[in-house]
Amino acid sequence: MPVIRNIPDAKRRVRTGCLSCRKRRRKCDEGKPQCGSCQERNVVCKYPDLTFVIGPKLGAQEKGGSSSEQSASSYANVRFVNNNSSSKAPIQSTEVQVSAKGEGLSLHVGESRPLLGPGDENILDSFIGSSSSQSKTASPFAAINLPQSEWKDYFTTTHAASVKNETATLLHFQYNLAPWIEAGDVGSSFGTEIMLLAQKRRSILSAISSAASIQLARSNSAYGGPAVLQRDTDPSLALEEPRVRRIGLALLALGEVFTLNPSQWRRLSFFQSEESTRNTNSFSGFGEPLETLLRFHSRIDLAASLLTDQPPLTSLGFAMNHDPADRTLPLSTKSIYNACLIQLASCLQLLNSNNNSNIASTSPPFYLSATQEPMSPTAGSYFSSKWSSLWSNCQQWYHSRPVEMQPILEIRSVEAGQIDADNDSSFPIPVYTSSIALQCNIVYHISSRLLLLRKPRLLRLSSRQRHLSSLSWHAQQIAGTATRNDFAEQWDPILIAGLLWIARDMTHPSQQESLISCFRQISSSTGIKLDEEIQALRARWNSSQARGYQLSG
Incomplete structure (x- = not known):
């Protein structure tokens, strides 16, 4: 107590x-x-300097008015100011005398200007009322005295709908689309640079909002989905300087990706324009954010090439941030990822080119120039030597990959089925620590499987690790990696195309259903619709099953 x-x-x-x-x-x-x-101690006597604060509505408090009546009376004085009232009725000078302990303190309020000047109303209306929904609602600045209900309605989503939608799309682009475009590279500055450019150029801001709104409308996103309105293309983009115009067109093509099926990505208008990556031998010279955008569209091109069995349109000048002449410095994560993409592009060029034309030499490694002349040795000997070089590079990368590119947990197919009784598909379980490490390994398995499908007949591979030369093993690894990891940025276009590619040869019903479930998750997360691809896969599986019954009968 x-x-x-x-x-x-x-x-x-x-x-x-x-x-x-x-x-x-x-x-x-x-x-x-x-x-x-x-006085008794004969010392200096000092008092602290007191600051008197004038409280609001002192007169009302002295009269004993209730707080609710005071708040109601003060709230009733709130009113909107328009051009007429502000110009005709300026606020006059006022003096208020307040006494505190016998000492008078004067508070002088000088002549103040109106809140909105002549012509400011039009600017504010254009900022707040740019959406079609606001045109049907009376402007809050149109009347002098508005009821309390309309004052509350000012803060609802009815007003400033376009501003709210634009903010939602920008947030979605910054925190969802930008990491996906960067392939999960945490060291990339693309997201920051594109937002800084959008602050300066309205056309870039409009292109970002357009791409994000399309993706929002097609995915099950928490930002509102159909509530976010799609913006039209800013006509000022055509008047921008070439670099800014190229960035804007690449962003608009990003929105077009979500409107097409993966098998139709090759029809993107961006690939047919002069702004595409077709004649680009080096990406690093552009700087951010254009460099990352061009690399993203090159991945779209590689994914389309994998699904359509056609050579990629993009030249293979993936410039690495690491100097090839300096072998002492460790490769960055981004450089390792770019090297894997170069390997995949080289395989697609070798296997899908007609008569092995337009294939570059191996110096520098995996580099293709659009102006290079086709080589003239015999097709068989050149194909075998090129195939052997690519296969050797693939396996060398797999055995010497850095620790951050290796899975922290890897369970084989048979053991996976024994651990999880509900796992009927028995896909292997490789668990990675980052999205970019996952994608590098996916690209390795796709490249190796592509080479095995077109292996020269008389070429013999090493028998020490036979699983590396198995088509089924690489397909199982691709499926297990995609279904057993959960990164927001892992659904790269190349990964989506790789899953669709290996799903054609899946024969077990449980594995087929597992992939179908994975495709639905991709559609829900990214907004990329795979309905036509799923129907084509089911038709292919049913045809293979019926053919198997006929052969067995």
């Missing part, structure tokens, strides 16, 4: 005494100009 002390009023200390008494913790009689204690 606390101790209760009975102290006489004459001996109670106060907080308004002089500084000397307060420092000595003695009772002060608060005499002016000197207290009695300071």
Whole structure:
């Protein structure tokens, strides 16, 4: 229990005494100009400087009005100001006299200007009322005295709908689409650079909103989905400088990706334009954010090439941030990923080119120039030597990949079925620590499987690790990696195309259903519709099953 002390009023200390008494913790009689204690001790007596704060509605408080009546009366004074009222009725000068302990303090309010000047209303209306939904609602600045209900309605989603939608699309692009475009590279500055450019160029801001709104409308996103309105292309984009115009067109093509099926990605208008990556031998010279956008569209091109069995349109000048001449420096994660893409592009060029034309030499490694002349040795010997070189590079990367590119947990197919009784598909379980490491391994398995499908007949492979030369093993690894990891940025276009590619040869019903479930998750997360691809796969599986029944019967 606390101790209760009975102290006489004459001996109670106060907080308004002089500084000397307060420092000595003695009772002060608060005499002016000197207290009695300071006079007896012959010391200087000083009082602290007090700042008097004028409280609102002192007159109403002295009259004893209730707080609810005061708040209601003050709320009733709120009104909107338009051009007419502000110009005709300027606020006059006012003086308020307030007394505090006998000393008068004057508060002078000088002549103030209207909140909105002539012509400011049009600017504010254009900023807040740019959406079609607001045109049907009366502007809050049109009347002088508005009811309290309309004042509350000012803060609803009816007003400034376009501004809210634009903010939602920008947030979605920054935190969802940008990491997906960067392939999960945490060291990329694309997201920051594109937003800084959007602050300066309205055409880039419009292109970002257009791409994000299309993706939002086609995916099950928490940002509102259909509530976000799709914006039209800003006509000022055609008047921008070439670099800014190329960035804007690449962003608009990003939105077009979500409107096409993966098998139709090759029909993107961006690939047919002069702004595409077709004649681009080096990406690093463009700088951010254009470099990352061009690399993303090159991945779209590689994915389309894998599904259509056609050579990629993009030249293979993937410039690496690492200097090939300096072998002592470790490769960055981005450089390793770019090297894997170069390997995949080289395989697609070799296997899908007609008569092995337009294939570059191996110096520098995996580099293709659009102006290079086709080589003239015999097709068989050149194909075998090129195939052997690509296969050797693939396996060398797999055995010497850095630790961050290796799975932290890897369970084989048979063991996976024994661990999880509900796992009927028995896909292997490789668990990775980052999305970019997952994608690098996916690209390796796709490249190796592509080469195995077209292996020269007389070429013999090493028998020490036979699983590396198995088509089924690479397909199982691709499926297990995609279904057993859960990164927001893992659904890269190449991964989606790789899953559709290996799904054609899946024969077990449980594995087929597992892939169908994975495709539905991809559609829900990215907005890329795979309905036609799923129907084609089911038709292919049914045809293969019926053919198997005929052969067995």
